[in-house]
Amino acid sequence: MDKNRMIIVEGPQGTGKTTLTDYLRDNIPASNLYRLSGHKVKSAEGKEMSKIMYLDQLDYLEKLSKIPMDLIFDRTFFTEEVYARLGYKEYGFTDVFYELVNRLNSLNYEMYLIVLHLENTELFKQRLDRKSHHNYQSFSIQNSINQQNTYLQFVDELKNTNIHIIPLAMDDFDIAYKKVDDIFRINK
Numbered sequence: 001m002d003k004n005r006m007i008i009v010e011g012p013q014g015t016g017k018t019t020l021t022d023y024l025r026d027n028i029p030a031s032n033l034y035r036l037s038g039h040k041v042k043s044a045e046g047k048e049m050s051k052i053m054y055l056d057q058l059d060y061l062e063k064l065s066k067i068p069m070d071l072i073f074d075r076t077f078f079t080e081e082v083y084a085r086l087g088y089k090e091y092g093f094t095d096v097f098y099e100l101v102n103r104l105n106s107l108n109y110e111m112y113l114i115v116l117h118l119e120n121t122e123l124f125k126q127r128l129d130r131k132s133h134h135n136y137q138s139f140s141i142q143n144s145i146n147q148q149n150t151y152l153q154f155v156d157e158l159k160n161t162n163i164h165i166i167p168l169a170m171d172d173f174d175i176a177y178k179k180v181d182d183i184f185r186i187n188k
Contacts, residue, residue, distance in 0.1 A: 005070040005184070006061070006109040010078045010154075011116025012147030014127040016170040020116065021074040023177055027186045031070040038080055047091040050080050051099075058103045065108045078113070082150045101161065111163045114180070115155060117148045119169050 005028075009021050018035075025033040039049055054077045064071065077100045084093035104111070118124060124144045155165050166183065170176050181187055 003108060003110045004065060004068065005112065006073070006107070007070065007112045007114065007184075008073045008076050008078070009114045009116065010075060010082075011114075011151055011170070012124075012144040014124045014144050015116035015118055015148070016127070016173065016176070017074050017116060019173060020114070020168075020170065020176065020180070021072055024072050024180065024184070027181075028070050028072070028184060030068065031072055033072045033074065035074040036076055036079075038075075038083075042089050044091045046089060047093060047096065050077070050093065051096045054080070054096075054100050055103070058100065058107065061109075062107055071109070078151070078154065082147055085150050086146055101158065101163075105161045105163060112166060112183075113154065113158065113163050114166045114168050115151050116168055116170050117152060119171050121145050121148075123171060 007024060007028075009017050009024075011017055021033055021035070025031055039046065039053065041049055057076075061071070077097065080089075081093050081097040083089050084091060084097075121141065121144075124141045128141065128144065152167065155167050158165055168176055168179060
């Protein structure tokens with residue numbers, strides 16, 4: 001049996017994570033989509049909560065690896081690391097982040113991390129104006145640009161793992177869909 005695929009889609013607010021993950025779920029047979037947003041605790045106690053939550057999630061994913069299906073994630077612990085690096089949390093997360101990356105890297109999946117970005121950052125304004133806002137993290141063009149720059153750092157930081165890192169511009173959804181169609185052999 002071929003390995004199941006795990007596709008993690010990460011990126012700042014307004015890049016099109018929901019749009020892309022819905023597209024992948026609708027076009028990859030026998031796939032499950034998970035949307036994660038973390039927990040509410042931004043204080044120092046949140047670090048241990050996040051560690052427990054994500055390690056338990058990775059244990060669950062290890063068990064699922066034996067069931068023939070692909071998994072799609074709209075955010076994972078990469079978001080936690082980005083938010084901590086940008087000071088949205090009262091704690092650093094990098095030590096836990098790399099522990100989680102190593103654990104993720106050891107799972108029996110064909111692993112993909114799609115890092116979304118916008119080449120034309122003016123599109124953030126249009127997209128964020130249309131989004132319904134939730135109270136966890138404020139939406140702003142500058143926040144999204146800062147997040148985008150931090151997410152794109154992962155492209156270099158994770159190049160020595162088993163994770164296929166795919167930077168993907170989401171300025172034009174049709175062009176982005178064509179690229180993921182080619183990568184994941186959708187509609188072929």
